[in-house]
Amino acid sequence: MAPSNLGYSIREAGSHFGRNLTTSIGAVITIFLSLFIIGLFVVASSMVNSIIGGVEQQVTISAYIDDGASDADVAAFKKEIESWPNVKEVKFLSKDDALEKYKKTSASKADATISALDGENPLPRSYTIEMEDASQVEGTAKKLRDNATFQKIVDGGSVNESVSYGREEVARLFQVTSYIRIAAVVLVALLTFVAFIFMNNTIRLSITARRREIAIMRLVGASNGFIRGPFIMEGILQAIMGSTLAIISLELVRNLLMPKIQAGMPFFEMDVALIIYLATYGSLVLLGVVIGLFGSAIAMSRYLKV
Structure with missing residues (x-):
């Protein structure tokens, strides 16, 4: 997307968002739920690792x-x-x-x-x-x-x-913790893939609804980059809005729910450092933008073929 088209793309993205409010809100909610679940699971994985670390320190x-x-x-x-x-x-x-x-x-x-x-x-x-x-x-x-x-x-x-040192118990402990850590990595990767599929399909539906608009722009000689710009910006806008909602929800969990969980189970070490939350929030924004970019590009590819 050329710099000269950036302003046009941003204006058109906002206009598209307003004209297709229902579809746009659906896309934002899909992104929000997907990123929120990923973020929630990352935080839960950090809690489990904290608990495991506390148990291991007792060996x-x-x-x-x-x-x-x-x-x-x-x-x-x-x-x-x-x-x-x-x-x-x-x-x-x-x-x-x-x-x-x-x-x-x-x-x-x-x-x-x-x-x-x-x-x-x-x-x-x-x-x-x-x-x-x-x-x-x-x-x-x-x-x-x-x-x-x-x-x-x-x-x-x-x-x-x-x-x-309880040889058999210790061996069993480290075997279980190893399985838990592997499962956490696999599930986060799986959730990320599922989120990409959901968001890509949502963006694809949004673009399919405007296929006539794309066809008209091609007939009047608009370049692929010019056509693609507003849709990519709209995908980024939806991703930022969805990730922002996910971050707000995770902050509510951190400030309202986590203290109650920790108070209910004081015998477990389950503190999650603030840096983990901040890294998770940054990753969610980046993941949302990347998926929005790729989702828009992939979804539009069928309409931009010569």
């Missing part, structure tokens, strides 16, 4: 230490673990700390169990190891089991039994 390794190990060896090995790659933090639990933790996690039966112990504390000292990347837990656990220093201070002399 830790517990390494139990023999009561006979010296405090110096225990402290030295803690510093060694902290220097390993992928280790975020190492916490040391004394026997008293372990007993207090047991009381908190097993409140219903802790008193009876402690009374039966007659003042003795059979719980071992331990390290609790948090990782930067929880998916690498298997490698960190293997490195711990193979470490010669740990083998000297290990509880009960059994390396395998003294390293605990």
